[in-house]
Amino acid sequence: MKIKFIAIAIVSTLIFISCGDGKKKDKNPVENVKEEVQADPIKEEVVTTTSEKIDLTAPTLDNKGIGPVKSVTLEAIDEKLVEKGKELYKTNCTACHKLKKRYIGPALKGVTDRRSPEWIMNMILNADEMLANDPVAKALISEYNAPMAQQQISKEEARAILEYFRTKK
């Protein structure tokens, strides 16, 4: 038995020495592939685990979400903007949302009481990142299962939709 152990030791050393100047790691495509395969499930786990404990009916007005909208100052309701927002809502949102009842996504009546203006606009403009990283958005997708669709809305248009929501309380 002892002999065998020594043999292993010698041979291992030999391998180590003779192969020490082998290929550079970063040039081996197979290794790169392996790394990616491993990385994916870990990422997914992060996405799916954290969202459990958020009460979706409770206001989260301090959360501005993630995306291009950092700060919105609200003034008196702008009726013209409301009209524009109403049209945009009809074309881009009603396939999945209703105001008073849960549909594909949540009912949107009173949404401005629950979510900050920035959060609402970021959810419209930057849904993919929101769904991946914002705690409230993550909780929403685990509740509703359907992802929020990206509808190529501009910042101005999202602002108009927000104005329309302000009138629906």
Next chain:
Amino acid sequence: MKRIIKSIFLFVITATLVVSCAPTEKKGSKSNKGALAGNAAEKVYVAPGEHDSHYAFISGGFSGQLAVYGLPSGRLFRVIPVFSQDPEKGYGYSEETKPMLMTSHGFVPWGDSHHPDISQTKGSVDGRWVFINENNTPRIARISLKTFETEEIIEIPNSAGNHSSSFVTENSEYVVAGTRFSVPFPQKDMPISEMKGNFSGALSFLKIDPEHGHMNIEFQIKMPGFSYDLSHPGRGKSHGWFFFSTYNTEEANSLLEVNASQNDKDFIAAINWKKIEEYVKNGGGKKMPTNYAHNTWDDDTHTATTEWKKEVLVVDPKEVPGAFYFLPTAKSPHGCDVDPTGEYIIGNGKLAAQMTIHSFSKMQKAIADKAFDGDAYGIPILKFDAVNYGILPNPGLGPLHTEFDTRGNAYTTFFISSEVVKWNVKDLKVLDRHKVYYSVGHLMIPGGNSQTPDDKYLVAMNKITKDRYLPTGPEVCQSAQLFDISGEKMELLLDFPTIGEPHYAAGIAADKIKALQPTKIFKLADNKHPYAVKNEAETKVVRKGNEVHISMTMIRSHFSPDNIEGVKVGDKVFFHVTNLEQDYDVPHGISMIGANTSELLIMPGRTTTFTWEPKEVGVWPFYCTDFCSALHQEMQGYVRVSPKGSNVPISFTLDGDVPGEEE
């Protein structure tokens, strides 16, 4: 026992040592095949998530389509349906795309696509459109490289075997369509044996609208009844000319295999299209009655329409002196290729063991000197010695096609000896040769038909693969082989299978196409389809006699409406379906049980229609055929079909309500 174990153990270890150190040993010896293979693997390896450096648009041959590959990986990205129906995409099945396949012979569901060529600006491929010819029922198609869809197909009248096509001039002024099988012009009932002198070969020049790419047959030249096999435009100094190879100058009408191979020399026809353009502008040519289909796709209405053209302007070569010459060329030349400088015109004499290289400068002088050797049907034949730059003797067997790099080298395929040969055009010296597997037809260097080919890759397209891939019954794939041509020696990097027969290909640096920003979605707001619905509140079902028109929407993951009643046996039901998505890469599909057509695959913002004629009463489901979200399996609906004469009224709902009733 111990001893045996020990010796086995030592043996294993020794073996391991040898194996584990093999790469290090290989590095030392360059002749080792393994090391070379490793190098080739690195050159074609595109890591997961990374992009290829070049697009290759490879003809689908008898599939009728055009395949889009990446180079150097050889990965297939997309098959663009062009001349054949494609049930996967609903092309040629949907009401909107059916007109694309309309011809003067009626609806033709199949085609034989041949020579893709990319549009050019100032002598370089610009990545706006790909043109491709259909050989069987002569047509030229234009494919947009914004949408990667066929946008236009124009039928070529008075032509047959549309083969010396669809090559583009250096500013995309024209794309040409030439006749391989000369026919009566116009068609008429006559004895076949009286072909000689009575058939003609139409060479059509299609003007390309510089903004939208729309094609128009500007003029058609009524040439002698030879076979016009391939062609290429002049470029640089020879811009304004077009060169066509000819065979069967014998004008044989039977057993061409023997009877069209009698003459030692056939011709390359040199045609000064600028001169003809001017002649036509000044009222030249004769308008001749005809009938052909011109099909165009409209991205606003998402619909194709067929326009019937009733006449074509015909030019008789005898009427335009100085615009037509024949260059004697050995023997039944196939490929007719022009080098990047525009000086050398190369005839690939498929039945001769030599290449004929003509000089454009010599040709100009020969014309000025009237160095003629008689004429054929009134077209002067230039003296061979007065136009010929030289001969490349015995380069291989069965030369077919030549492409070029920017270093003065030509690369020619040899069908019979299955090889690609690299040679210097000026020196007429063979520099390198490489076997291909097997029976190579065309080859392609990205930017091939231009002043600025890319010196990096060469793709050889082979007709036969025999033992190169796993057997798949009597029919095995045809293939492409990728070479690195950046060094002195050509290096074979990769084999990859192709669809149909890869007649020819067009390649371009990927950055050029990316810079033009390929379409990601169609804007719903711009959708002008007559049955488009922009939101669920607009969805409806309308009866018009025995036609029922359903204006339906789709979004992840439901249809609106998804419950429809009031349809009766004997009705013709039109599903006009709008994809409301405005997100990249979210198409939806739809199909109805028993519909005698294909599925639809509808891109975001687009409206597409299929028809269904229910034959039995019942409640019949439809569903989304393209996996769209976690709730894709739930994306379905029902249509109730009642008997003929039933009183069930038309109704349509979603979740029990008329769609969009509530805000």
